[in-house]
Amino acid sequence: MRIAVVGARGQLGAAIVQEFRVAHEVTPFGRTELDITDAAAVRDTIARARPDAIVNCAAYNDVDGAEDHPVDALNVNACGVRALAHAAEAVGATLVHYSTDFVFDGTASAPYTEGDRPNPRSVYAVSKLLGEWFAMDAPRAFVLRVESLFGRAAGAAPAKGSVEAIRKALTSGGQARVFEDRTVSPTSVVDAARATRQVIESARGGGRDVGVAPGLYHCVNSGRCTWLEFARELARQLGVREVDSRLVPVRTADVPLRAARPLYCALSNEKLRAAGVAMPAWQDALAQYLASDVADELSNR
Numbered sequence: 001m002r003i004a005v006v007g008a009r010g011q012l013g014a015a016i017v018q019e020f021r022v023a024h025e026v027t028p029f030g031r032t033e034l035d036i037t038d039a040a041a042v043r044d045t046i047a048r049a050r051p052d053a054i055v056n057c058a059a060y061n062d063v064d065g066a067e068d069h070p071v072d073a074l075n076v077n078a079c080g081v082r083a084l085a086h087a088a089e090a091v092g093a094t095l096v097h098y099s100t101d102f103v104f105d106g107t108a109s110a111p112y113t114e115g116d117r118p119n120p121r122s123v124y125a126v127s128k129l130l131g132e133w134f135a136m137d138a139p140r141a142f143v144l145r146v147e148s149l150f151g152r153a154a155g156a157a158p159a160k161g162s163v164e165a166i167r168k169a170l171t172s173g174g175q176a177r178v179f180e181d182r183t184v185s186p187t188s189v190v191d192a193a194r195a196t197r198q199v200i201e202s203a204r205g206g207g208r209d210v211g212v213a214p215g216l217y218h219c220v221n222s223g224r225c226t227w228l229e230f231a232r233e234l235a236r237q238l239g240v241r242e243v244d245s246r247l248v249p250v251r252t253a254d255v256p257l258r259a260a261r262p263l264y265c266a267l268s269n270e271k272l273r274a275a276g277v278a279m280p281a282w283q284d285a286l287a288q289y290l291a292s293d294v295a296d297e298l299s300n301r
């Protein structure tokens with residue numbers, strides 16, 4: 001299949017390119033090759049590439065920055081997705097788009113399912129929810145909600161995000177401040193990319209009613225934890241001692257943040273599993289990441 005990956009140089013985008021290259025013809029588009037806020041460029045570029053599937057990893061992800069720059073966030077996370085949906089329709093391509101746990105308000109006490117009603121609490125969250133709706137304009141669309149991404153494709157730029165910040169603090173002998181009251185389903189970009197490939201490939205040679213049905217799915221590693229529990233497991237796997245003095249628990253209310261953060265954000269991936277795509281436990285995904293990252297570093301020496 002011909003796969004166009006948009007936002008291909010981001011954390012997830014690089015993993016998608018790596019995963020699909022094994023078996024497909026991949027055209028990666030970084031922001032310089034395709035800015036999704038330019039609807040005409042999206043239409044023309046996709047028309048030229050004629051992909052079977054478009055995988056959109058481009059996003060405005062600065063959660064706090066979006067409060068001060070709502071138009072920028074909406075342009076990328078909503079209008080850009082609408083342009084991609086229209087371009088997908090024009091060439092008959094499947095559209096895969098990623099969303100976030102932040103569409104929920106975080107007041108639940110059990111993992112959110114796809115049937116739960118979103119209630120976004122920040123500009124970023126609203127822009128991502130609009131993106132979900134616009135993505136569904138494509139005749140064949142998959143919206144995959146991911147969260148708390150970690151890991152990286154082999155050879156890709158160093159990983160970033162909360163997991164990497166905790167890891168850096170632990171391995172450099174410093175202290176990490178971690179939320180004890182935020183619950184998440186941490187997700188490996190490698191597992192999210194593998195699941196995306198399974199979703200797209202499931203209908204190959206089949207037709208519209210074969211394989212994973214288009215729609216909304218929670219694409220997260222199995223299980224849930226608070227950030228403090230995650231950090232403890234990370235420390236255990238890294239062999240870090242005196243963990244209690246190295247991890248400083250903080251509560252969300254005590255940290256001044258521009259945008260609201262949902263407290264309980266675990267997502268259930270049962271719908272994806274029932275469709276035939278099983279996601280590993282987050283602890284196993286973490287072990288896999290740490291092992292592959294060490295191997296990657298050694299091979300680059």
Ligand SMILES: NC(=O)c1ccc[n+]([C@@H]2O[C@H](COP(=O)([O-])OP(=O)(O)OC[C@H]3O[C@@H](n4cnc5c(N)ncnc54)[C@H](OP(=O)(O)O)[C@@H]3O)[C@@H](O)[C@H]2O)c1
Pocket residue numbers: 006007008009010011012013030031034035036037056057058059060061076080098099100101146147148149150161
């Ligand atoms: N990271 C997480 O923990 C997390 C959590 C929940 C959901 N998600 C979702 O997962 C998806 C992938 O996230 P990620 O962490 O891989 O993001 P990322 O590393 O920030 O990558 C996003 C990419 O989008 C590009 N981009 C930004 N504006 C663009 C535009 N106008 N046109 C084309 N490309 C543009 C960025 O390019 P520049 O670098 O040049 O700006 C960057 O390469 C996103 O939909 C995100 O909202 C992520």
